[in-house]
Amino acid sequence: xxxxxxxxxxxxxxxxxxxxxxxxxxxxxxxxxxxxxxxxxxxxxxxxxxxxxxxxxxxxxxxxxxxxxxxxxxxxxxxxxxxxxxxxxxxxxxxxxxxxxxxxxxxxxxxxxxxxxxxxxxx
Amino acid sequence: xxxxxxxxxxxxxxxxxxxxxxxxxxxxxxxxxxxxxxxxxxxxxxxxxxxxxxxxxxxxxxxxxxxxxxxxxxxxxxxxxxxxxxxxxxxxxxxxxxxxxxxxxxxxxxxxxxxxxxxxxxxxxxxxxxxxxxxxxxxx
Numbered sequence: 001x002x003x004x005x006x007x008x009x010x011x012x013x014x015x016x017x018x019x020x021x022x023x024x025x026x027x028x029x030x031x032x033x034x035x036x037x038x039x040x041x042x043x044x045x046x047x048x049x050x051x052x053x054x055x056x057x058x059x060x061x062x063x064x065x066x067x068x069x070x071x072x073x074x075x076x077x078x079x080x081x082x083x084x085x086x087x088x089x090x091x092x093x094x095x096x097x098x099x100x101x102x103x104x105x106x107x108x109x110x111x112x113x114x115x116x117x118x119x120x121x122x123x
Numbered sequence: 124x125x126x127x128x129x130x131x132x133x134x135x136x137x138x139x140x141x142x143x144x145x146x147x148x149x150x151x152x153x154x155x156x157x158x159x160x161x162x163x164x165x166x167x168x169x170x171x172x173x174x175x176x177x178x179x180x181x182x183x184x185x186x187x188x189x190x191x192x193x194x195x196x197x198x199x200x201x202x203x204x205x206x207x208x209x210x211x212x213x214x215x216x217x218x219x220x221x222x223x224x225x226x227x228x229x230x231x232x233x234x235x236x237x238x239x240x241x242x243x244x245x246x247x248x249x250x251x252x253x254x255x256x257x258x259x260x261x262x263x
Contacts, residue, residue: 014158085160087161
């Protein structure tokens with residue numbers, strides 16, 4: 001079971017984890033006003049973990065309660081917590097910074113909506 | 124669902140005679156399949172958009188000039204009994220829109236008209252949430 005701050009946010013439906021780019025942020029010298037045509041390393045990239053999936057509910061109100069449970073975790077400013085994927089891999093000090101739903105709520109056998117949730121490890 | 128030689132087929136106020144086949148096909152026009160991180164097979168599938176297509180094959184004779192107009196919306200009613208017996212009868216009802224009319228002529232089968240319709244769910248009946256086709260048992 002995946003979780004964020006110990007809460008199962010995405011378990012109602014299928015979801016997948018992806019880790020964004022890692023490495024050094026490199027800025028062209030002309031942007032920094034530095035001499036020469038090269039670039040300058042400015043520090044490590046903040047790592048994003050992106051969760052893509054589909055929330056489901058047997059009723060529309062159940063689906064809304066699951067969407068609301070996610071939305072309540074979006075605080076300003078963000079409060080970091082531990083994100084754990086279904087394989088047990090964990091990322092500490094991750095801030096929940098974005099939640100975007102698909103273009104429609106689907107009603108077939110169940111109610112469902114696709115989503116993309118972004119967590120960032122601020123430096 | 125397939126009805127062979129239904130005893131009666133009505134479309135609104137019109138009676139369609141000599142119907143040999145009434146077929147109802149269900150088509151998933153939007154299919155969702157989702158995978159998880161743990162394996163190669165889908166872990167979720169659903170069909171949130173679907174279409175119920177009704178196909179009626181009618182033998183037409185010399186009086187086959189009156190064909191249904193495309194876009195006509197009426198209630199389709201068909202009654203059938205198992206193997207054409209006098210036993211319990213079933214009535215099929217569906218609000219339908221005519222989407223196609225085609226004719227075929229052959230020496231063996233004569234002149235046939237195929238009418239294709241889409242069954243629609245009543246706008247007030249949950250906004251598409253109810254099955255547009257209903258089948259009830261009736262007295263023969």
